[in-house]
Every structure is written in structure tokens, then in C-alpha cells.
Amino acid sequence: xxxxxxxxxxxxxxxxxxxxxxxxxxxxxxxxxxxxxxxxxxxxxxxxxxxxxxxxxxxxxxxxxxxxxxxxxxxxxxxxxxxxxxxxxxxxxxxxxxxxxxxxxxxxxxxxxxxxxxxxxxxxxxxxxxxxxxxxxxxxxxxxxxxxxxxxxxxxxxxxxxxxxxxxxxxxxxxxxxxxxxxxxxxxxxxxxxxxxxxxxxxxxxxxxxxxxxxxxxxxxxxxxxxxxxxxxxxxxxxxxxxxxxxxxxxxxxxxxxxxxxxxxxxxxxxxxxxxxxxxxxxxxxxxxxxxxxxxxxxxxxxxxxxxxxxxxxxxxxxxxxxxxxxxxxxxxxxxxxxxxxxxxxxxxxxxx
Amino acid sequence: xxxxxxxxxxxxxxxxxxxxxxxxxxxxxxxxxxxxxxxxxxxxxxxxxxxxxxxxxxxxxxxxxxxxxxxxxxxxxxxxxxxxxxxxxxxxxxxxxxxxxxxxxxxxxxxxxxxxxxxxxxxxxxxxxxxxxxxxxxxxxxxxxxxxxxxxxxxxxxxxxxxxxxxxxxxxxxxxxxxxxxxxxxxxxxxxxxxxxxxxxxxxxxxxxxxxxxxxxxxxxxxxxxxxxxxxxxxxxxxxxxxxxxxxxxxxxxxxxxxxxxxxxxxxxxxxxxxxxxxxxxxxxxxxxxxxxxx
Amino acid sequence: xxxxxxxxxxxxxxxxxxxxxxxxxxxxxxxxxxxxxxxxxxxxxxxxxxxxxxxxxxxxxxxxxxxxxxxxxxxxxxxxxxxxxxxxxxxxxxxxxxxxxxxxxxxxxxxxxxxxxxxxxxxxxxxxxxxxxxxxxxxxxxxxxxxxxxxxxxxxxxxxxxxxxxxxxxxxxxxxxxxxxxxxxxxxxxxxxxxxxxxxxxxxxxxxxxxxxxxxxxxxxxxxxxxxxxxxxxxxxxxxxxxxxxxxxxxxxxxxxxxxx
Numbered sequence: 019x020x021x022x023x024x025x026x027x028x029x030x031x032x033x034x035x036x037x038x039x040x041x042x043x044x045x046x047x048x049x050x051x052x053x054x055x056x057x058x059x060x061x062x063x064x065x066x067x068x069x070x071x072x073x074x075x076x077x078x079x080x081x082x083x084x085x086x087x088x089x090x091x092x093x094x095x096x097x098x099x100x101x102x103x104x105x106x107x108x109x110x111x112x113x114x115x116x117x118x119x120x121x122x123x124x125x126x127x128x129x130x131x132x133x134x135x136x137x138x139x140x141x142x143x144x145x146x147x148x149x150x151x152x153x154x155x156x157x158x159x160x161x162x163x164x165x166x167x168x169x170x171x172x173x174x175x176x177x178x179x180x181x182x183x184x185x186x187x188x189x190x191x192x193x194x195x196x197x198x199x200x201x202x203x204x205x206x207x208x209x210x211x212x213x214x215x216x217x218x219x220x221x222x223x224x225x226x227x228x229x230x231x232x233x234x235x236x237x238x239x240x241x242x243x244x245x246x247x248x249x250x251x252x253x254x255x256x257x258x259x260x261x262x263x264x265x266x267x268x269x270x271x272x273x274x275x276x277x278x279x280x281x282x283x284x285x286x287x288x289x290x291x292x293x294x295x296x297x298x299x300x301x302x303x304x305x306x307x308x309x310x311x312x313x314x315x316x317x318x319x320x321x322x323x324x325x326x327x328x329x330x331x332x333x334x335x336x337x338x339x340x341x342x343x344x345x346x347x348x349x350x351x352x353x354x355x356x357x358x359x360x361x362x363x364x365x366x367x368x369x370x371x
Numbered sequence: 372x373x374x375x376x377x378x379x380x381x382x383x384x385x386x387x388x389x390x391x392x393x394x395x396x397x398x399x400x401x402x403x404x405x406x407x408x409x410x411x412x413x414x415x416x417x418x419x420x421x422x423x424x425x426x427x428x429x430x431x432x433x434x435x436x437x438x439x440x441x442x443x444x445x446x447x448x449x450x451x452x453x454x455x456x457x458x459x460x461x462x463x464x465x466x467x468x469x470x471x472x473x474x475x476x477x478x479x480x481x482x483x484x485x486x487x488x489x490x491x492x493x494x495x496x497x498x499x500x501x502x503x504x505x506x507x508x509x510x511x512x513x514x515x516x517x518x519x520x521x522x523x524x525x526x527x528x529x530x531x532x533x534x535x536x537x538x539x540x541x542x543x544x545x546x547x548x549x550x551x552x553x554x555x556x557x558x559x560x561x562x563x564x565x566x567x568x569x570x571x572x573x574x575x576x577x578x579x580x581x582x583x584x585x586x587x588x589x590x591x592x593x594x595x596x597x598x599x600x601x602x603x604x605x606x607x608x609x610x611x612x613x614x615x616x617x618x619x620x621x622x623x624x625x626x627x628x629x630x631x632x633x634x635x636x637x638x639x640x641x642x643x644x645x646x647x648x649x650x651x652x653x654x655x656x657x658x659x660x661x662x663x664x665x666x
Numbered sequence: 667x668x669x670x671x672x673x674x675x676x677x678x679x680x681x682x683x684x685x686x687x688x689x690x691x692x693x694x695x696x697x698x699x700x701x702x703x704x705x706x707x708x709x710x711x712x713x714x715x716x717x718x719x720x721x722x723x724x725x726x727x728x729x730x731x732x733x734x735x736x737x738x739x740x741x742x743x744x745x746x747x748x749x750x751x752x753x754x755x756x757x758x759x760x761x762x763x764x765x766x767x768x769x770x771x772x773x774x775x776x777x778x779x780x781x782x783x784x785x786x787x788x789x790x791x792x793x794x795x796x797x798x799x800x801x802x803x804x805x806x807x808x809x810x811x812x813x814x815x816x817x818x819x820x821x822x823x824x825x826x827x828x829x830x831x832x833x834x835x836x837x838x839x840x841x842x843x844x845x846x847x848x849x850x851x852x853x854x855x856x857x858x859x860x861x862x863x864x865x866x867x868x869x870x871x872x873x874x875x876x877x878x879x880x881x882x883x884x885x886x887x888x889x890x891x892x893x894x895x896x897x898x899x900x901x902x903x904x905x906x907x908x909x910x911x912x913x914x915x916x917x918x919x920x921x922x923x924x925x926x927x
Contacts, residue, residue, distance in 0.1 A: 074465045121651040133651075136598070139640075139643050140640055143639065147637065207781075207795075208782055210764075213761065217761035217764060220743075221761065223743035224719075224743050225744075225773040226748055227772070239782070313477045316473070316480075319472070319477065321470075327452075330463055347800075347817065350767070350816060354813075
């Protein structure tokens with residue numbers, strides 16, 4: 019089962035990775051694929067809060083917006099390099115995550131959900147109204163695309179990411195980076211502390227986990243990843259406006275996470291892919307039916323309700339990995355299979371320990 | 372103009388209070404933020420207008436029927452979406468509530484279109500648009516008096532239902548301890564349905580009043596109104612019905628004053644900021660119980 | 667000999683309800699102390715006060731586990747765990763969707779220290795710690811006899827095994843003092859016998875045990891001393907044989923009049 023699933027995921031993944039190199043690759047398809055990659059980053063980042071810690075975060079797009087505008091403004095005003103802006107934007111996201119999370123994460127989950135919602139609405143209001151900084155509803159045009167300056171290695175190694183294909187690979191790199199970090203976090207002391215909080219906060223505290231501390235860490239890391247996604251988005255689309263960061267985006271990303279299965283990292287990738295493709299299809303279908311494009315959210319709402327009702331573990335629960343590939347556990351599994359512990363009698367406790 | 376701002380704020384606040392009561396009652400009995408409550412409010416306005424324009428009913432009859440329809444919608448919402456998840460983690464129910472909210476909003480968008488519509492004023496009794504009182508620069512329309520009367524009347528009726536009827540007692544018992552209430556022979560699902568019906572009816576009334584007051588209705592109207600009403604419920608102390616009323620009025624006045632004296636650009640921001648501040652500084656609200664996670 | 671834990675006039679009120687009124691007693695190192703009393707006597711509330719889940723409304727909790735006396739009133743649960751007080755719960759609270767091993771590994775939280783950077787970079791020290799952590803967890807699982815179920819989901823364990831897993835999880839925090847809240851509840855006689863052996867082994871490993879239990883046969887057979895609570899007050903204390911004869915205790919359990927009957 020596990021191998022089958024791996025192959026199922028890997029083959030189309032590889033096929034898609036070489037697609038941009040093929041002659042005659044369509045710009046539209048590349049655009050959609052890049053968009054899917056951005057949503058993968060966002061879905062993986064959001065997943066930390068509801069998936070790992072069990073808290074509903076309705077304001078994720080706020081951090082995405084903070085990251086995007088941080089990147090946009092730093093690029094326009096200071097011309098900073100993308101490679102410097104990514105960590106700065108991530109730090110800014112994490113900072114806001116900590117500032118919002120520290121006082122509010124001690125509340126019950128419902129209150130937290132609504133606070134995050136209010137926060138993201140405030141972010142949009144700020145971006146709309148503080149015209150001196152963000153130009154408000156007019157938007158922020160003319161953001162330079164990403165450049166990679168390696169001229170110190172070879173004089174002609176200076177790249178500008180104007181084309182679709184380089185941006186696609188850059189986004190893929192970002193996805194790979196976040197995926198790697200998520201996998202490492204999940205299978206660690208940090209990830210286990212989060213799972214404990216999700217499963218039973220009181221028992222987690224009695225196991226020595228400082229709940230507030232770990233919730234704030236989760237929220238900050240999630241915010242940082244959202245801000246990184248926004249950072250790439252700003253340099254890729256080269257234009258930002260407050261409308262791009264409304265609640266709908268949070269909802270869409272949450273729907274991806276729910277579809278892929280809460281707490282399932284690979285599921286978030288699948289969820290992002292499915293919903294981005296579905297969005298494109300629905301756009302065509304709805305236009306043909308003469309309906310406004312926003313109505314596609316009806317389908318997303320329905321998906322969320324149905325998944326929670328009938329498949330709470332997501333569309334493909336089987337692709338959850340949860341660190342079982344860790345060599346330590348593989349070795350342990352072999353020891354158990356070899357019967358090392360079968361000597362335990364049922365009615366006399368093994369005193370050998 | 373302070374008096375005028377206060378009167379406008381009070382009108383708005385009473386409407387918020389009507390919606391907030393729905394949030395708080397549902398939260399009281401099943402500990403769920405019913406995000407779809409704002410959509411019931413929107414449906415109330417649309418049902419009413421549709422009954423007037425399509426069926427040609429007079430305003431008061433249409434209003435009454437729309438309220439009954441919304442009460443039924445509330446019951447259906449609970450039975451279809453929330454009841455199967457009673458034993459599931461709270462996160463699942465919250466996500467379902469968000470999903471239902473978005474679903475209903477877009478369903479309305481498909482049925483009635485995304486443009487905002489005017490309220491069919493011809494159907495309104497003529498006196499509603501006249502000035503009732505004018506004192507210097509301050510004016511009070513019959514419409515505002517109508518809103519005051521309906522809102523306060525509904526609140527009094529609700530108070531009587533909660534405190535003087537058997538079902539009301541059952542609701543309060545359920546809010547205290549669902550298992551114990553079930554053991555005492557209370558039909559839990561029936562009481563929850565009744566709570567949804569009551570809350571939805573109040574929300575529908577609020578939706579109709581807003582549509583008349585601002586002379587406009589649109590499918591996304593439940594979105595901001597819902598959040599603000601929730602903020603009012605939080606401000607008053609979630610789970611507390613008198614708290615929701617007080618919170619609604621305070622928020623409405625704060626918003627009117629904030630828009631009038633600070634900046635109208637941040638009109639909606641006032642509600643969010645008040646909400647975040649209350650949640651952070653005094654999560655139990657003005658009249659509510661503490662809601663900090665144990666441990 | 668200095669006590670391990672000393673409670674002085676512990677009071678706890680919930681609104682108007684007095685759950686604990688001036689409860690005082692001491693736990694000596696190396697003993698099994700039974701905490702008994704009718705339902706609603708305040709036994710679990712007392713555990714909650716000791717482990718920092720509730721802050722007592724009054725009185726002093728003195729803990730001597732760190733080589734000196736510490737007033738631990740109002741310390742957070744995670745702090746108490748780090749100081750060496752672990753507990754189990756009356757209604758089992760395992761991390762149900764996680765494996766048996768992970769349940770115990772989580773309990774190693776305050777005895778390990780790797781952080782975000784260690785996890786992402788998988789540094790040498792982090793890898794060593796993870797390895798050590800698995801070893802320690804397996805040690806405690808073997809101790810309670812669950813090692814061969816290490817990779818199973820904890821929710822799928824039999825009821826008695828879940829109770830023992832909770833004990834393994836508590837032991838993995840390396841406590842000086844272990845608080846067991848009705849560990850034998852719902853167990854069949856065979857599982858109860860296994861539990862008695864386990865508690866003796868825990869004691870032999872140097873951990874002091876305080877036990878809330880309704881199974882009087884079990885309590886009388888393994889506890890060296892008993893403390894009896896009734897309506898939040900401390901009504902008796904002493905060896906099992908004495909407690910069995912104590913009229914106030916009999917009255918608390920059987921009601922007024924039973925003594926004279």
C-alpha cells in the first residue's frame with residue numbers, strides 16, 4: 019500500500035517537473051502549476067495550526083498578505099534581493115504570529131478562530147486604508163521579478179526570473195524546502211508536543227509540555243511559512259492589491275488542508291493541487307453557465323462539510339506518513355517482528371527491565 | 372451631532388444584539404460558533420423581499436413568513452450539518468460551520484445574483500419613512516422607532532421564553548450540563564432544534580430590519596454583520612443572553628462614534644479591534660463566564 | 667525522616683462550593699499511601715492541586731523532591747512534571763490517535779531538550795537524543811509489559827493495557843512521586859493482580875506512590891498508610907488495620923447510624 023501510494027504520487031510529480039522544459043509548454047498550464055505550488059506552500063504552513071495543534075486558524079491569509087507586502091515594499095523602496103527578502107518576510111510573519119498568538123492562544127479554540135479572523139480583516143483594512151504606505155486599493159504595481167546574481171562566480175551568471183519556467187522551478191524549490199522542514203518537524207520532539215496538545219491538552223501539560231509556548235511556536239512557524247509564500251507571490255505576480263488577501267483565501271487554503279486530511283503533510287500537497295485544478299475547471303464551467311466566478315466557493319464549502327462528515331481524515335488518509343520511515347522506528351519494528359519482546363507474559367510483569 | 376450619532380448607533384446596536392442573541396444561545400447549548408448564523412440573517416432579508424415581490428404579500432405578513440422560514444432553515448442546518456458531528460472533535464464542527472456559511476452565501480448568490488437590491492419600499496407602510504420626532508438637529512424616524520420596538524419586544528419575549536417556559540428551563544439546563552439534562556429526561560435534540568429556531572428567527576428579523584433601514588440587501592451581507600454580531604456576543608460574554616444584548620448596543624454605539632469621530636475608513640475595524648481587545652483582556656466579556664482553556 | 671510532599675491546610679473552592687477544606691498530611695519517601703473516601707470527597711481535586719492543574723485557594727504545598735523544601739502552590743502542571751511529580755487520570759487520557767511508543771516519547775518531553783533547529787537540521791545531538799528517547803520509552807514499555815505493542819495505536823489497546831500505558835507514560839517523566847487516580851477501575855481480577863505486581867515494582871524502583879482507589883481489598887493489601895477524605899476534609903489517617911476500625915470512616919462510607927447498628 020505504502021509503495022503503491024509513493025509511486026502514485028511520484029510519477030505524475032516527476033512528469034509535471036519536466037513539463038516546463040518541453041517545447042510548446044503552455045503558459046497557461048505553467049501559470050496554474052505555479053499557482054498550485056504556491057498554494058502547496060500555504061496549505062503546508064496552515065496545516066501546522068489546525069492539523070498538528072487542533073486549532074482553527076481563519077486568519078492565515080493575513081500573514082500571507084504581510085509577507086507579500088513586506089516583499090513588495092522592500093523590493094520597490096530598497097531594491098533588496100529576493101534571497102534576502104525571503105528570510106526577512108518570514109521573520110516579519112513570525113513576529114506578527116507571536117504578537118497575535120501569545121495573548122490569544124491561551125483561549126479556547128473557538129475564540130482563537132474568531133481572533134485570527136478579526137486579525138486578517140484588520141490586515142486588509144490596513145492595506146486598503148494606509149495609502150501612504152500601500153497605495154491602498156490602487157495596488158502596488160511594478161515589483162521587480164526575482165533575480166539571481168551569481169556574477170561573482172562567472173560574469174555572465176546573472177538571471178532574471180521573467181519567464182514562467184524559472185518561476186515554476188523557484189516555487190517548486192520553495193515547496194521542497196517547506197516539505198522538508200515540515201517532515202523534520204513532524205517527526206521530532208516539537209512535532210510530538212504539538213500532537214499531544216491536539217489530542218489532549220491537559221494530559222500534554224502533565225507530560226511536561228508547556229502548551230502556550232508550543233502553540234505560539236506553531237502559530238509563528240505557520241505564519242512565517244505563509245509570509246514566505248506571500249513573498250514569492252509578490253515577486254511572481256509583480257502586482258499586489260488588498261483584494262488578494264481577503265478571507266476567501268484563508269478559506270480556500272483551509273479547504274485544501276481539510277481535503278488533504280488535517281495533519282497530513284502530503285495530503286496538503288494533494289489538496290492544493292485538487293482545489294487549484296477544480297478552481298480552474300469551475301471558472302470555465304461557471305462562465306459558461308453565466309454565473310459569477312465567486313460561486314465556485316459554494317463547491318468548496320460543500321467539500322468541507324462533506325469531508326468533515328464522511329472522511330474526517332481527508333481524501334487519502336492512507337498517504338499519511340507521520341515519521342514511520344524514521345530509521346529508529348524501522349529498527350524497532352524489526353525487533354518487535356523478530357519477537358524480541360514476545361517473552362512478556364500476560365500475567366507476570368517482565369521484571370527483566 | 373453627538374445625539375444623532377448615539378441614536379444611529381443605538382439603532383444599529385439593537386440590530387446587532389438581535390443577531391448576537393442567536394450566536395450566544397447556540398453557543399450556550401452546544402458550544403459551537405455557528406458561523407452560518409450570519410447567512411440565516413441574510414436569508415431572512417431575501418425571503419422577505421422575495422415574498423413581497425414574487426408573491427405580492429403585504430410587508431408584515433411577508434416578514435412573519437420569512438421569519439418562520441428562517442427558523443425552519445436553522446433547524447435544518449442543525450440537523451443536516453451539526454447533529455452528525457456532536458461527538459466529533461470541536462474542530463470538525465467549527466470547520467463544518469464555516470463550510471455551511473460559505474455554501475449558503477454562494478447559494479444565495481446563485482439564486483438572487485450578486486448585485487445588491489433595493490428593498491421594495493412601495494410595500495412598506497407609508498408612515499415608516501416619516502420623521503416621528505425632531506428635536507433641534509436630532510431626528511428620529513418612525514422606522515427607527517419601529518426597529519426599537521421590534522428589537523426590544525423580541526428581547527423581552529425571548530427573556531420570557533427562557534425564564535418562564537418549560538422549554539426555556541430545558542435550554543438553561545442543557546447549557547449547564549448536557550449529559551445531566553439528558554438523564555433528567557430532557558429531549559436534547561428537540562431543545563437544540565428549538566434553540567436554533569429561536570436564534571434563527573431573531574437573526575431573520577434583524578436581517579429584514581437592516582434591509583429596510585439601509586434600503587439594500589445583498590448575498591454577502593451576512594458576512595460582516597455576522598462577525599460584528601459575534602463580536603457583540605463576545606463583548607457581552609458568550610453564552611449570556613443579556614450579555615449579547617448589552618454587547619450589541621455597546622458595539623453599535625462604539626462603531627457609530629468611532630466612524631463619526633475617529634475615521635469612517637476603519638468603521639468595520641472598530642468592531643474587530645473591540646472584539647480582539649475584549650478576547651485578550653477579558654475573555655469572559657461584560658456579563659459572561661471565563662473561557663480560558665483548562666491547563 | 668523528612669517527607670517527600672507535605673500538604674498544609676489545603677483549601678479549594680469552586681465558586682461557592684468548598685471542594686477541599688484544610689487538608690493536611692505528608693507523604694513519606696518510599697511509601698505507598700492510599701487516598702480513600704466516598705465519591706465527591708475531593709480526592710481527585712487534591713491530585714489536581716498537587717499537580718498544578720488547579721491552584722489551591724489556600725494553604726501550602728511543600729515539595730522536597732529537589733533536595734530542599736519548595737512551596738509549589740500555583741506552579742503549572744508542566745513545571746510539576748519537571749520537578750518530579752507524575753500522575754495518571756481517573757478517566758484514561760491517552761493520546762489516542764498516536765502510537766503507544768509516541769505516547770511514552772511525549773512524556774520524555776521535559777527530560778529532553780532538542781528544539782526547532784535541532785529537528786530541522788537533525789543534528790548529531792538531536793539524533794542521539796532521539797535514539798536515547800526511544801530506548802528509554804521502550805524501557806518503560808517493557809517495565810509495564812507493553813513493549814511488543816510499541817507501534818500499535820494506543821486507542822486500539824485493551825482497557826487494562828491502556829491503564830498500564832498511562833502508568834508507563836507517567837513513569838517515563840522520571841518522577842519521584844507518582845499519583846495514581848483509580849488505576850484498578852474497570853479492571854478484571856486478573857488485570858488487578860498484574861497491577862498490584864506493577865505497583866510493587868514501581869515502589870522497588872524508588873518511586874513513591876499515592877493511590878486513589880475504591881477497591882478496598884486492593885487498598886488494604888498494598889498501602890502502608892491511608893488518608894481518608896470526606897466532603898473535602900481529612901477525617902482519618904493511619905495504617906489500614908486502624909482505618910478499618912475507625913468509626914468516623916465507617917460513618918463516612920455507610921452513613922450515620924451504621925456505627926451503632
